[in-house]
Amino acid sequence: MSVFSTESAQPQTLAQKIVARAAGVDHVAPGEIVTCKINLAMIHDSGGPRRVKPLLERLGVGVWDPDKVVVVSDHYVPAVDQESAGILKLTRDWVRGQAIKSFYDQQGICHVVLPERGHLAPGHFVVGGDSHSPTGGAFGCFMFGVGATDMAGALATGETWLRMPETILINWTGALGDGVSAKDIMLRLCRELGMDGGDYQVVQYAGDTIAALSMTERMTLCNMAAELGGITGLIAPDEVTATHIDKAGGDPGDWAKWRGDDDAPLRARFDFDAGSLGPQVAAPHSPANAGDIADADRDAIDQCYIGACTGAKLDDLQMAARVLRGRTVASTTRLMIAPASTRITAQAAADGTLATLTEAGAILLPSGCGACAGYGAGVLAEGERCMASTARNFKGRMGAKSSFVYLGSPYTVAATAVHGRIADPRPLLAESA
Amino acid sequence: MGRIWTFGDNVDTDLLAPGVYMKGPIEELAAHCLEGLNPDFAASVRPGDIVVGGKNFGMGSSREQAAQALKTLGVAAVLARSFAGIFYRNAFNLGLPALVCDDASTLEDGALADLDLALGRLTVAETGVVVACDAAPPHLQAIVAAGGLIPYLEVKFKGAAA
Numbered sequence: 001m002s003v004f005s006t007e008s009a010q011p012q013t014l015a016q017k018i019v020a021r022a023a024g025v026d027h028v029a030p031g032e033i034v035t036c037k038i039n040l041a042m043i044h045d046s047g048g049p050r051r052v053k054p055l056l057e058r059l060g061v062g063v064w065d066p067d068k069v070v071v072v073s074d075h076y077v078p079a080v081d082q083e084s085a086g087i088l089k090l091t092r093d094w095v096r097g098q099a100i101k102s103f104y105d106q107q108g109i110c111h112v113v114l115p116e117r118g119h120l121a122p123g124h125f126v127v128g129g130d131s132h133s134p135t136g137g138a139f140g141c142f143m144f145g146v147g148a149t150d151m152a153g154a155l156a157t158g159e160t161w162l163r164m165p166e167t168i169l170i171n172w173t174g175a176l177g178d179g180v181s182a183k184d185i186m187l188r189l190c191r192e193l194g195m196d197g198g199d200y201q202v203v204q205y206a207g208d209t210i211a212a213l214s215m216t217e218r219m220t221l222c223n224m225a226a227e228l229g230g231i232t233g234l235i236a237p238d239e240v241t242a243t244h245i246d247k248a249g250g251d252p253g254d255w256a257k258w259r260g261d262d263d264a265p266l267r268a269r270f271d272f273d274a275g276s277l278g279p280q281v282a283a284p285h286s287p288a289n290a291g292d293i294a295d296a297d298r299d300a301i302d303q304c305y306i307g308a309c310t311g312a313k314l315d316d317l318q319m320a321a322r323v324l325r326g327r328t329v330a331s332t333t334r335l336m337i338a339p340a341s342t343r344i345t346a347q348a349a350a351d352g353t354l355a356t357l358t359e360a361g362a363i364l365l366p367s368g369c370g371a372c373a374g375y376g377a378g379v380l381a382e383g384e385r386c387m388a389s390t391a392r393n394f395k396g397r398m399g400a401k402s403s404f405v406y407l408g409s410p411y412t413v414a415a416t417a418v419h420g421r422i423a424d425p426r427p428l429l430a431e432s433a
Numbered sequence: 434m435g436r437i438w439t440f441g442d443n444v445d446t447d448l449l450a451p452g453v454y455m456k457g458p459i460e461e462l463a464a465h466c467l468e469g470l471n472p473d474f475a476a477s478v479r480p481g482d483i484v485v486g487g488k489n490f491g492m493g494s495s496r497e498q499a500a501q502a503l504k505t506l507g508v509a510a511v512l513a514r515s516f517a518g519i520f521y522r523n524a525f526n527l528g529l530p531a532l533v534c535d536d537a538s539t540l541e542d543g544a545l546a547d548l549d550l551a552l553g554r555l556t557v558a559e560t561g562v563v564v565a566c567d568a569a570p571p572h573l574q575a576i577v578a579a580g581g582l583i584p585y586l587e588v589k590f591k592g593a594a595a
């Protein structure tokens with residue numbers, strides 16, 4: 001190999017640069033298969049220890065580096081029966097046995113806890129044992145979800161292989177109107193691109209709309225790259241990213257260098273105007289069934305749920321509180337709120353958000369996956385209709401097979417709770433102003 | 434030498450591993466593999482046979498059983514114009530080669546063919562026609578040769594310990 005590498009001069013996407021660094025090479029072409037060193041591996045109680053333990057035992061090894069593994073119990077918390085209690089006990093015992101220090105037991109949902117505790121940094125190559133692992137892309141990491149066999153291999157060796165994906169650039173310009181949020185952006189994208197529109201490529205978000213979003217709103221965008229079928233979502237780090245990581249006790253490192261070249265080859269590019277976007281609602285049973293809220297049906301909604309990694313971060317709770325301040329939940333429905341982490345609960349308690357929500361009649365649930373995938377309290381009965389701030393509304397996901405789940409932003413869920421049927425949050429916000 | 438079984442575009446994970454049989458053992462699940470497209474497939478497929486798909490083979494959920502079902506039936510490889518990303522990963526990790534093949538659609542159902550995995554070449558027995566695929570890189574071929582990622586690592590770790 002010549003020292004005058006011609007390849008390094010080729011324009012590269014941000015994803016290519018991160019993967020090349022992890023693979024120890026100058027350049028990785030799309031379609032090329034490389035082996036990457038892992039900066040961090042994240043697993044949770046459902047897909048983690050109980051699945052990888054037997055595989056690692058078969059190999060006769062433990063995790064490659066306990067300091068680079070983060071374990072979060074979030075799916076079966078708190079235990080509701082013997083089965084979930086057993087899964088949590090297995091998780092705790094295994095973590096102790098492996099001498100893993102970063103274990104967040106019942107502290108919140110993995111995708112939220114990971115950056116909250118400063119574990120993510122720009123340029124890192126991270127694997128997660130969960131399909132919403134793309135959330136980490138908001139911090140400029142290449143983070144993607146893998147299955148149990150993949151994860152066992154990653155934990156045993158500290159490496160994994162990757163077929164280099166291309167990048168689909170999604171550009172948003174203009175200011176979002178009041179009452180419109182990242183969730184609405186994603187539901188619109190699910191409708192426009194479909195659930196396979198991401199085609200296992202990198203979905204990168206850019207434009208001044210994205211630059212103006214908070215980190216937690218950016219997390220919603222990357223989280224739901226999973227709903228677009230992308231391998232991951234990605235946003236180039238900026239000062240907002242660096243400040244956030246710094247405050248979380250992490251190290252943003254050399255963040256400014258992690259950006260794609262302007263002329264890097266893309267699979268596709270899509271442009272959207274934020275100014276013309278209104279609240280979106282996805283009808284059952286797919287996020288791609290999204291449309292303008294005006295087109296949603298007006299039948300009674302039995303349950304309103306603000307929860308999940310996508311929809312119960314501090315920003316999300318504050319959005320709901322803005323709608324609910326001085327109002328009450330309609331007697332024909334119920335509003336349940338599961339803050340995405342215990343730290344968020346504390347912050348929302350400190351700034352008065354929680355009081356606003358509970359005074360309106362919201363019921364607080366433990367931090368965890370909970371009702372999002374039918375794991376914990378808040379499951380639906382036959383035929384019940386739910387409006388949720390979660391990411392997915394597949395058939396039967398939140399309970400009975402015959403139940404219906406609608407997706408919307410926390411603003412929309414709160415407005416729906418006030419009216420007892422799907423409602424546009426904007427008139428309520430305007431009234432309060 | 435194996436028989437070619439052709440399927441179209443967008444063969445999804447529910448067709449490969451039908452949800453209703455997911456709780457049972459893999460053998461039972463495999464007995465229903467692809468029955469939605471070809472009811473005879475699972476009963477008639479022989480070890481060494483080759484499954485050929487169109488675009489986006491293995492789309493849908495991340496369930497590893499989709500690849501495991503084909504592997505359990507003895508399928509030697511899947512050739513397709515393109516693969517869904519998670520299926521592609523799972524296939525190699527479970528020891529089932531997945532080869533990208535632009536000319537997959539020219540292959541005829543029922544033909545006998547010989548696959549050279551290392552070169553990524555499929556030779557149709559009767560006509561002698563050679564169809565080129567993207568050869569899997571040596572590293573993935575080694576995983577396939579070992580029977581999947583876990584047995585591959587098993588050899589690596591035990592070899593290192595010995």
Ligand code: SF4
Nearest residue numbers: 109308309369372373
């Ligand atoms: S909150 Fe829901 S979407 Fe998020 S990790 Fe948990 S189960 Fe998955």
